[in-house]
Amino acid sequence: MREVLTRICRHRGDPADLPLLRSLCDMLKATSLCGLGQSAPNPVLSTLKYFEHEYHELIDAAARKANGVPLPVLSGGHS
Amino acid sequence: MISPAKHIAAQSLTLRINEKDVSCTSGQTILEVAREHGIDIPTLCFLDGLTMWGGCRLCLVEIAGSSKLHAACATPCTEGMDITTHSPRLHAYRKMIVELLFSERNHVCSVCVSNDNCELQALAQSLGITHVGLPYRYPAQSVDSSHDRFRLDHNRCILCTRCVRVCQEIEGARTKDVKGRGIMSLITHDLDQPWEEAESCTSCGKCVHVCPTGALTDKGTAVAEMAKRRQFLPYLAQMRETIP
Numbered sequence: 001m002r003e004v005l006t007r008i009c010r011h012r013g014d015p016a017d018l019p020l021l022r023s024l025c026d027m028l029k030a031t032s033l034c035g036l037g038q039s040a041p042n043p044v045l046s047t048l049k050y051f052e053h054e055y056h057e058l059i060d061a062a063a064r065k066a067n068g069v070p071l072p073v074l075s076g077g078h079s
Numbered sequence: 080m081i082s083p084a085k086h087i088a089a090q091s092l093t094l095r096i097n098e099k100d101v102s103c104t105s106g107q108t109i110l111e112v113a114r115e116h117g118i119d120i121p122t123l124c125f126l127d128g129l130t131m132w133g134g135c136r137l138c139l140v141e142i143a144g145s146s147k148l149h150a151a152c153a154t155p156c157t158e159g160m161d162i163t164t165h166s167p168r169l170h171a172y173r174k175m176i177v178e179l180l181f182s183e184r185n186h187v188c189s190v191c192v193s194n195d196n197c198e199l200q201a202l203a204q205s206l207g208i209t210h211v212g213l214p215y216r217y218p219a220q221s222v223d224s225s226h227d228r229f230r231l232d233h234n235r236c237i238l239c240t241r242c243v244r245v246c247q248e249i250e251g252a253r254t255k256d257v258k259g260r261g262i263m264s265l266i267t268h269d270l271d272q273p274w275e276e277a278e279s280c281t282s283c284g285k286c287v288h289v290c291p292t293g294a295l296t297d298k299g300t301a302v303a304e305m306a307k308r309r310q311f312l313p314y315l316a317q318m319r320e321t322i323p
Contacts, residue, residue, distance in 0.1 A: 003214065020213070023171075023175065024175075027172050027175045027176070030148055031136045031139055031148060031172055031176065032136075033133065
């Protein structure tokens with residue numbers, strides 16, 4: 001999950017990363033024994049719920065970067 | 080598995096597994112009862128004759144009235160339980176867990192000595208995994224070939240800890256243990272020494288034969304030659320229980 005998130009934030013994301021991230025979070029949440037595993041994916045799931053557009057912006061930026069178009073200034077905080 | 084409740088008062092319970100009414104005695108786990116009735120729940124860390132571990136999360140089942148999933152190997156049956164062992168949701172989770180196992184380390188079957196004799200491979204086939212949709216990590220782990228007869232290949236290890244448990248519970252040597260955290264965990268010998276230098280090891284080879292994959296193997300085996308023999312285990316465990 002961390003690898004996928006880092007990839008998206010560094011403008012190397014792929015549209016397939018979003019469903020992958022969602023299914024990983026869901027699986028971790030459901031199959032964990034302890035409370036850490038059950039709640040650790042929550043921040044990722046919340047950002048996916050409320051800031052999904054930022055994920056899309058970053059992934060679109062990744063596609064533009066791959067095509068040699070300069071990166072736009074994004075609305076959200078990211079590194 | 081040794082269940083203390085069995086020795087106190089065996090009480091008869093009735094429950095439902097997959098819409099079928101079954102009966103069992105108190106102290107039995109869901110997995111035991113399901114297997115008695117011919118229902119196959121996939122497992123990797125569980126092995127008859129060893130204590131349960133509950134780490135592989137493949138035997139997770141749905142119990143009506145509980146929002147959580149429960150590991151069948153670690154959950155004792157209670158009166159009136161309504162259990163679902165196979166559903167599209169559970170199948171998807173199981174598939175993903177096995178895919179994650181494949182992506183975590185190097186599990187290339189075609190060059191593995193345990194090819195065709197591997198529980199991980201058989202499980203992937205039965206779950207219908209044709210490809211791994213996750214990025215492979217392939218960390219370069221070491222191979223410990225220092226022992227005269229056996230080899231430990233960390234790259235094939237799924238950290239089921241069967242070897243750790245058999246070494247402690249059946250052989251009583253306690254040579255093996257786990258170090259590290261998460262997916263970086265590794266099986267160790269004594270004080271994290273090469274296997275050859277581990278003085279507590281009796282070279283009994285039980286760990287090799289309980290290993291579900293090609294992580295622990297006999298030396299001198301080529302591709303697909305390493306068949307495991309683990310019939311001895313329930314027998315040994317039973318002998319221990321009957322001798323006072």
